[in-house]
Amino acid sequence: MRVFLVVLPFVFGYFLTGRVLRESRLLMRLSMAYALGLTFFLALVNAAFYVTGLRVATYVAIGVLAGASLSFLWLNPVRGRMERLTRLDAAVLTAMAVTVVITTLLWQMQQVDDDIWIHGPLMGAYLNNNFPPRNPYFPEFPYRGHYGRDLTIAAFSTLAGGRFLEVQSVLTVLNHLVTLVLGYLVWRRFVRIGRAALLATLFGFLAVNNATRNGLLETFQNNNTFAYLLLFANMYLVLAVLERRGVWRIIVSAVSLGTYALVYETHFGALLIGIVGMACCYTVWQPRRRLPSMKATAAMLAGALVLSAVEGGAVTDALKSRMLSSHSSVATTEDFRGVSQEVSIRFPKPGLRITAPTGDEYGVFSLRFVREAGLFVPLLPFTMGMMLWRRSLLGSMIGITAVVSLLVPAAVDFGRFNPESVRFLMLGGTLAAMLFGAGAAWWLQREARLGPSRKNIAIGLVVVILALSSSKSLWLVVRQLERAAGHPTEFYLSGAEWACGSRRSQWCDRVDVAASERLHTIALPGETLVSDSYLDQGNPRFRDSVLGMFSGVYVVGHGIRVYKDKVYSWQPYFIPAGFRTVAFWHTLEPRFLEDIRPTYLFLNPENLLPESYARLQARAEVVRVFRDKDPQDGRTREVYRFLWRPSEAVPSPPADLSIRTLSFPERIERARFYWIRIALGTDDSLFHGPVRISYRTYYRDIRMDPGDEIRQTINVGSSPNSGLDGELAFVAPYDPGDYRLEFLVWAGDSPSLLKTSRGEPDTVRIHVD
């Protein structure tokens, strides 16, 4: 029954659009009802989630929206009338809608999502009441930036038994469908050129042709459907405010625009500038209505900015970190910024060049720019000029937003996030393609006046351009259908079935999902686990993300990837198994995880030798919580709980403790575990250890093991020749090269550099193959 509650936000949206915004056209009302239902639901869940659990927050949001819907019944309704589309428009729009629904659904049945590795564990964490967002792989770091889409899906899925992958699939299809319809209707409403809406939609959905996507049709992964749906919804609201004003319109628009910052801050920023630019155009074009419209727009923008400054997400974090010392940066280096998603902003960007996903840079006036941004970007000055000349408010807003989106990656330095330029370029390229479509429609209209032959030639030319530029998108549709018809066994009806099925079955077993789901029933917020994915070498990153998304527990024990050359591209910011995790799995000694203190250990017993397994069972620091066995294939998983006690006190080391010898192997292979013989010396003959030691690895002056230093207590035995002998656990750096090691000795929580007998800091240089 609970699942029927999901309808309530959209009922609220319907009443809001019909009775408050006074939208009379039925298709537009339904589309905006959907968009506003999502937006207000997200805004309320987000606010309530700061003070209560996700399930309660969802019910609070649903209750508030239901109450508001009832209160709208007192308002006079506006009679809804269906839009009258031409037969061609209706046929093409229906064909596009069917294509959007089927291809989006089929793709998700096979792949689920692009960046499921991060979105899945984030949604799982929300379902386990972990909020505000933290990096699911490094929960010691906040996860700054947008999270609106994941939170919306997680909140809806509390009404659907927590099956967020299925909810995501349904929402994505609906979002994409409404984006298509709303995109068409917004153009149709605000740009009164025959066929402009149809051509703008077709070019935007099929013919963008940039480096990452061919059009909006295939841009539905990750946050994209939320980003583009709410982009068009906010454009509609802004224009409604400008043309018809009204306090409620302003409030609704402010909430919607402010919440958009939580969904996609890049598009939110570009749209804000587009709105301001469009409002300036309006004051020039409509001097008589200048003052009231400007007031309404300013009030709406102010409301949106205030909301975005307090609701959470990127804008809130950016403002807080500048104004509150308690919210200062947690990222000490650019490598850490990947973990915390903290974006640094510098203006202007040196060199005014755009950084590609591959890390290299190119200029705005280059062929590369056209390849990266889209086919119709070079024509943007003409198409935008056309819209300005026609005094089109929507055209000018879209044009200015497109220009801003295309120039921001060249003008603003986002530090290690510069390779994310494609987010801006995709927006700019899509809007440029839409403007081209609208411009083509205008040209067709002019040619039609010059006679049927001119009209037919113009139609032919536009159709040829559309066909050529849409060919890649359409070919993808054909390929998708071909895959579906030819290999239907690679498609899945449920998320749990998908996770370790077909291609992914080589990376994890069904029992991984079942055991994670069982863990979800007992896990508490903030709990963490270390998995044995290091031992199962198929795709440890994917397996860990499966464990995280289905258990809702943070999967920890990874290493931060440090880039020696500091050139960043679309590369992972973490290594699946960190140094401490590697040391743990080679020794099965929980002391190596003492600094992480995970709550659980996730194990496939087959990955251990019988004697190692027996050794783990015998350890007092772990106790088995449950064992899951798949009745079909017999695979087994075990979950243990770590019993962490306060660290044992280690005697203070003598001040003159020094390293006498270290016996590294002749050849050190990267990321490998070694036991290293270490001999310490001291004049204090009464000192017999143990000693708490750690080491830090440097490449030139770059620390290579930040946040993942192996601290260990070494029992040392006296030997007549070399002093105090012991064994040191050492994991070689991840990459080949020459490194410098510094050794530290710990007295309580304070480290000091181990020195040579001559009093100099003891450093060791190693070469890693």
Add this chain to the structure above:
Amino acid sequence: MWHDGSSRVRPARLPRAQLPRPGHPHKALLILAGVQSAVAVSLIYSALALSAEAPRAAGAELIILSSPERIEASSVAYVTLRVRNTGDRTIRGCDRPQELGVVSDRCVALGWKFWRAPSQARLTSMDVVRGLPPNVLLQPGQSMEWVLRMETPRHRDSGPLNIYLFERDGADVTAQHVVIPLRVGSALRNRWPTMITVWVLCAFYVVAIGACLWSAVRVPSRRNPR
């Protein structure tokens, strides 16, 4: 779940390979190898046993403990095997089994290829290469049982599944080859709801697009009757 709907894996104790090592070409042995290969193929197709085509690694032995005879397409198959250190030095699971390069000691990795065995057993010619867990250290004489998890082919077929044990010692790589007769069956029996759903979606799409096209081209005839 296998093709016949049962979850049981039929265990079969399989003989290990016993062919001469490479680098010792001998005419008689080559003839013997050819004969044995021919015999192996016939054995595969009669599904009686498995055979070996390439020499086994010098210091490690691969024994298949159990394997399925029939598996489902686009699914997962499990092969239980035992790796035994027959050398006189410790052997470990390779850290990065897919990578070529020199290792400082001995390590083993497993690779497999469905249907056609490569002419030369190389890491690069495998469908998938997978290491034993990298924390495994097998002392001389010690062995480990392990379950190999493999994605099954997309299409129905039958033939040999070629499993290789690669042993890397410094710059040298040697391989032991074991063949398992295998039949990949259709996934229809167990996955028909999904397959029907997918096909219905495809059919609906084709029909809907056809209807839209028909609706669009119908316009002129209505506007200009006769």
